[in-house]
Amino acid sequence: HVQSLENMLQLRIVKACAGHAVGHQNRRLGCERASPAADRSQNSTSVFCKAGVIAFLLDRSHRRRKILSSKREVISRRKASATADGSIPCFQPGVRLKGTVISLNPGIPGAFVEVGASKPCLLRCCNMLQMGYADVQWMDQCLSVGSIVDVWVREISKGQIFLALYDVNSLRPPSSFRFGESLQGTVVSLNPEIPGAFVEIGLTTSPCLLPCSNMLQTGYVDKRWMDQFVQVGSTVDVWVREISDDGQIYLALFDVNPLRPPSTFKVGERLKGTIVTLEPASLGAFVEIGAERRAFLHASRMSKQKYVDGNSMSQIVQPGCVVDVWVHSVTDGSIYLSLYEGTPWLLPRKFKVGNRLRGTVLSMVSELPGARVEIDGWQCLLPCRDTTQDCNVDVNAALVDLVLLEGRSIDVWIRDISDDGQVYLALYDVKALREPRSFEVGERLKGTVVLVSKDPKIPGYLVEIGARKPCLLPCSNLLQSGYAEEWTNQSLPVGSVVDVWVREVSKGQVYLALYDVNSLRPLSSFRVGESLKGTIIHIDPEIPAAYVEVGAARPCFLHGSQMSRDAVGGTMLTDVVFGGLEEGLELQVWVASIAPQRIELALFDTSPCRWPDTFSFGEHVLGAVVLVKGSNAYIDVGATRTAFLDLQHPDNQGRS
Secondary structure (H helix, E strand, O other): HHHHHHHHHHHHHHHHHHHHHOOOOOHHHOOOOHHHHHHHHHHHHHHHHHHHHHHHHHHHHHHHHHHHHHOOOOOOHHHOHHHHHHOOOOOOOOOOEEEEEEEEEEOEEEEEEEEOOOOOOEHHHHHOOOOOOOOOOOHHHHOOOOOEEEEEEEEEEEEEEHHHHHHHHHHHHHOOOOOOEEEEEEEEEEEEEOOEEEEEEOOOOOOOEEEEEOOOOOOOHHHHHHHHHHOOOOOEEEHHHHHHEOOOEEOOOOOOOOOOOOOOOOOOOOOEEEEEEEHHHHHHEEEEEEEOOOEEEEHHOOOOOOOOOOOOOOOOOOOOEEEEEEEEEEEEEEEEEEEEOOOOOOOOOOOOOOEEEEEEEEEEEEEEEEEEEOOOOEEEEHHHHHHHOOOOOOHHHHHHHHOOOHHHHHHHEEEEEEOOOOOOEEEEOHHHEEOOHHOOOEEEEEEEEEEEOOOOOOEEEEOOOOOOOOEEEEHHHHHOOOOOOOOOOOHHHOEEEEEEEOOOOOOOOEEEEEOHHHEEEEEEOOOOOEEEEEEEEEEEOOOEEEEEEEEOOOEEEEEEHHOOOOOHHHOOOOHHHHHOOOOOOOEEEEEEEOOOEEEEEEEEOOOEOHHHHHOOOOOOOOOOEEEEEEOOOEEEEOOOOOEEEEEOOOOHHHOO
């Protein structure tokens, strides 16, 4: 660049001299009556002009050459020490440096400091004092352009180096903070777009976020009133409300320790909540219900009469409004709510299993995996496993085919409608699929594992065997004897082909097993009082009851009232006897009663007990209360099964 500049300047000098000579010659020829003195004056003037032009151009060339050489030295020094991404290897958080202030920017507010990096580093006002807040006026008094300062690297984010005027090695990493910890911080900025405030609490990374939704424990703070709660530079008492997976810490202006953990919320529980924010991108809203984490209200659970999308959510709920909500589910520490109790929204009449419809592929759903298809404003799901009727479907290839169909209209069939109103589709005629009632117990089939069941009550797999809906292979049916507890994540990979037998058909659901169930005993072969050895495969504390595997055609039922012969009072029974049971435990049981479709067991010898048909109507008996649940009581009267007493019956009103 310097060489080309010199050549350009020499060319300009030559042109200037030539132009001056030609102009002087023309003026001389045009002045016919010019005197010799005038000619001498003009010649001397042209000589001085020529000398001035040459001197000016040479001086400017010298100055430009000096500037370019200094810049070239800086660039070469930076290239020698810079890495491939443009950052300097020695610049790490906590490193102490010396720098020169090159400019002050009140708009940020902050100052740019030259420390030898690929670009000037930023020293924000919030990083000029370790405790407290430095405003623009303080910056003008303490920093001046050209001054040399001692700085520490505070943070490196997206190629930009942020500095501080204090030793940052004394700051705490995000992993050292705990939920509910009480801290004192300084508000460094307000952001109405989030909306919220950034608070400096001595974190090694950037200041922590205090959202408007965390400024009041009950209620909602609008961004217009945010400055009434916090002001820039003020010192506030805060508590750690949440720590995200990426290390971001969210604060609150109230004590979060009394808040309930998510595990204490029960499905179906009714609560009062405050809408905090609407998230159209996530198709839902976050609700404050007094939990450690905000609960999520999906758009599909805002109305059971119509479909609600991201644009129409604001017609039903608004930030700050108080609503009655029900706990729909609790999964992995997240609470999902519903604005209604019971059945989902009313689907159109044409949404029936087996109907053929036309829809548009909207986007891919990687969690399924599959695609989201819109049919008359309703968003349905098309799993990859239902792109073909063949059980041995390649999920990855099917996902690629669905990507190519994105934005196009396709013909689909309704494969299944879940209890929560979610519609599942298929690319083939599902009328050829078998109804669940057409399967017979003991029938052998080949199936493909399509999904790991997420139901915590019945862990297992969903297997495709050509039925209207995937069938369930519980972990309890993986082994004929014993209990498989850890098989769900290790044994059967998704996509594997397995030989299965139909173990049970109940309420439209087909339950499978990995062993030949024809060797199991039919229910009619058992007798009352028979002693058996069994394994507990599932416990339902809400009944309370346990399901026991004893080698019968279907698991047997062990009710809480049949767990102790001498139990008096439901408290002792459920807390002591029932609380000592666990899944996979082997125990000795006796057959208490036999129904056409169920065998009831007991933990005591039922052979000396009276059969129910030996009791007569109006007979006076003496019994002991063994369990009280709600308005019902179970009483031991010496029979093979406990007697039932309805406390709400008119004949029992007023009796204790």
